[in-house]
Amino acid sequence: xxxxxxxxxxxxPDAVKAQAQSATAQNGADVRFIAGGTxxxxxxKLNVERPRQLVDINGLPLDKIExxxxxxxxxxxxxxxxxxxQDATVKEQYAVLSQALLAGASPQLRNMATTAGNLLQKTRCxxxxxTASACNKxxxxxxxxxIGGYNRMLAILGTSEHCIATNPSDQNIALMALEAVVHIEGxxxxxxxxxxxxxxxxxxxxxxxxxxxxxxxxxxxxLSKPVVGAKSGYLKLRDRASYEFALASAAIVMKKxxxxxxxxxxxxxxxxxxxxxxxxxEKVLMGKAAxxxxxxxxxxxxxxxxxxxxxxxxxxxxxxxxxxxxMGQVSQIA
Numbered sequence: 049x050x051x052x053x054x055x056x057x058x059x060x061p062d063a064v065k066a067q068a069q070s071a072t073a074q075n076g077a078d079v080r081f082i083a084g085g086t087x088x089x090x091x092x093k094l095n096v097e098r099p100r101q102l103v104d105i106n107g108l109p110l111d112k113i114e115x116x117x118x119x120x121x122x123x124x125x126x127x128x129x130x131x132x133x134q135d136a137t138v139k140e141q142y143a144v145l146s147q148a149l150l151a152g153a154s155p156q157l158r159n160m161a162t163t164a165g166n167l168l169q170k171t172r173c174x175x176x177x178x179t180a181s182a183c184n185k186x187x188x189x190x191x192x193x194x195i196g197g198y199n200r201m202l203a204i205l206g207t208s209e210h211c212i213a214t215n216p217s218d219q220n221i222a223l224m225a226l227e228a229v230v231h232i233e234g235x236x237x238x239x240x241x242x243x244x245x246x247x248x249x250x251x252x253x254x255x256x257x258x259x260x261x262x263x264x265x266x267x268x269x270x271l272s273k274p275v276v277g278a279k280s281g282y283l284k285l286r287d288r289a290s291y292e293f294a295l296a297s298a299a300i301v302m303k304k305x306x307x308x309x310x311x312x313x314x315x316x317x318x319x320x321x322x323x324x325x326x327x328x329x330e331k332v333l334m335g336k337a338a339x340x341x342x343x344x345x346x347x348x349x350x351x352x353x354x355x356x357x358x359x360x361x362x363x364x365x366x367x368x369x370x371x372x373x374x375m376g377q378v379s380q381i382a
Contacts, residue, residue, distance in 0.1 A: 053101045057108060060233055060265060066103045068235045068263025081105050081265065083126055084160040087169050088371050095179055096186060109210040110267055112166075113138070119273035120147075125164035125266045129219065130155065133162060142271060144280035144299050148222035151284040154291050165268040167220060167246075168229065168258065171213035172293055174198055184210045185254040191234075201293065204364060205319035207355055211254030213321060215247070216293045221283055221317035224325050225299035226271050234264040243269075247322035252255040257322075273312050277302035279382040283374040284317070285366060294318030298374040302382045309333050309379075313349065319367050326350035328373065338379040340372065347371040 067079050080099040083106055084086055091097040111126040112364035113135050121142065123132060132138055133149035153161065175181040175193040183192035192200055194212050203214040208343040220243070228243045241259060248256055258265075280301040297317035303310050312333045315324040329346035336342045347368040354364050 050095065050098050052099055054104060055101060056104045060108055060267065062108075063103055063105050063108065063266050064235055066101070067265065069375075079103060080362075083162045084128070084165050086161045086242065087165055088098060091170060091177070096177060097371055100314075105265070116270060121271040123163050123269050123271070124268045125162060127163045129153070129161045129166060130158040130162070133158065142222075142226060142276045142280070144225055144282045144301060145219070145222040145271075146282075147282035148218040148297075148299060151282060151297075151315070152218035156324060157343070163269060165212060167215055167223075167266060167269070168260075169217045170213070170219070172216050173213040175201060175359070176213060185213055185250070185257075188253070188255045194357075196358060198359065201318075202357065202360055203321045204319050204354040204356045205316075205324055205351075206249050207322075207357075208250045208252065209256070210252055211250035211321065212357060213250070214293075214318060215252070215320060215322050218282070218284060218297065218317060220295050220323040221297055221299045221315045223269065223271075224315035224323040225280070225301050225313045227313065228269045228271055230266060231268050231270065232260065232264050233267050238267075239268075243323070244325055252322050252323075256371050265314040275301070275303055277382070278311055279378055280373055281376070281378040281381075283370055286318075287372050296363055296370045298367075298370045300371075300378045301375050301376070303379045304338055304382045307337050309336055309338055314346070314371070316350065316367060316371070319351075319354070319363055326371075328352060329353065333375075338375075338380065340376060341374040342377075343372045344368070346375070351368060 082102045110124040112124045114122050116122050129149050133146045139146045153199045157237045174184045181193045202212045230241045230246045232364040282299045284297040294317045299315040301313040316324040328349035332346040332349045
């Protein structure tokens with residue numbers, strides 16, 4: 049870890065101004081926001097991130113979980129994962145989010161990790177973490193050691209010839225299924241970005257993961273009013289029972305009218321370069337009976353474009369089974 053300056057932001061405009069002055073350097077922004085620090089500090093220790101200044105935003109009034117006037121939910125950027133997971137409204141009306149958060153990390157980390165920090169969580173690709181290895185995400189133009197290397201944990205959807213790193217978050221898979229909106233304050237004012245537009249595919253610029261620009265501060269996310277009668281669930285498949293990242297995961301929100309599916313949202317984790325919305329699966333399911341055969345057809349559609357690498361071909365079938373099982377579980381309570 050290299051030397052850095054720590055400053056405290058007293059207001060949101062102060063934080064935006066401090067970060068807006070940063071310049072994109074070889075190993076990340078010169079100035080970074082820090083809250084829980086569960087991800088950033090880890091990468092600073094590895095010299096993957098080398099900011100010259102950290103802006104502590106813990107004192108900003110961004111930690112509330114509250115109802116919106118439209119009947120939805122507003123979750124502050126600094127709301128801790130543990131608090132969100134145990135919030136009564138989240139558990140009752142957005143169960144998939146509570147389940148996803150509880151499936152991630154450890155209790156100690158959930159007590160520190162924030163909503164926005166999780167939203168911006170970095171990949172756990174071993175080559176991104178190793179500064180001696182070629183990684184286009186960490187050092188653009190250096191190559192991708194994962195292609196042809198150790199790639200068992202990496203992505204099979206949304207990849208490019210420049211990057212196959214997986215988005216590691218559990219929270220963000222649930223937020224994708226819930227169609228969350230990310231609210232941002234920056235030097236050019238405020239804007240709201242649907243989470244489906246927030247993350248970027250790697251393409252030829254894998255170092256750019258989101259639409260955030262220098263100075264942009266995520267202030268909160270919002271969830272729409274729950275669909276009446278809809279139920280949800282999250283399933284995570286991994287190598288061990290706790291403190292492990294997903295090989296495949298599924299977040300499902302579903303409503304049935306009789307035996308027919310009238311509303312469904314499908315998102316997948318562990319398999320995509322970003323939190324993955326399976327629109328093809330949703331199209332297969334809409335208006336259909338909630339049967340295993342239809343669930344299997346939807347899973348086939350979701351993985352149709354998969355591009356497995358040398359060591360992660362097993363993820364194609366694993367992800368399909370994860371989807372089918374989760375759909376079946378949610379349909380029984382929907």
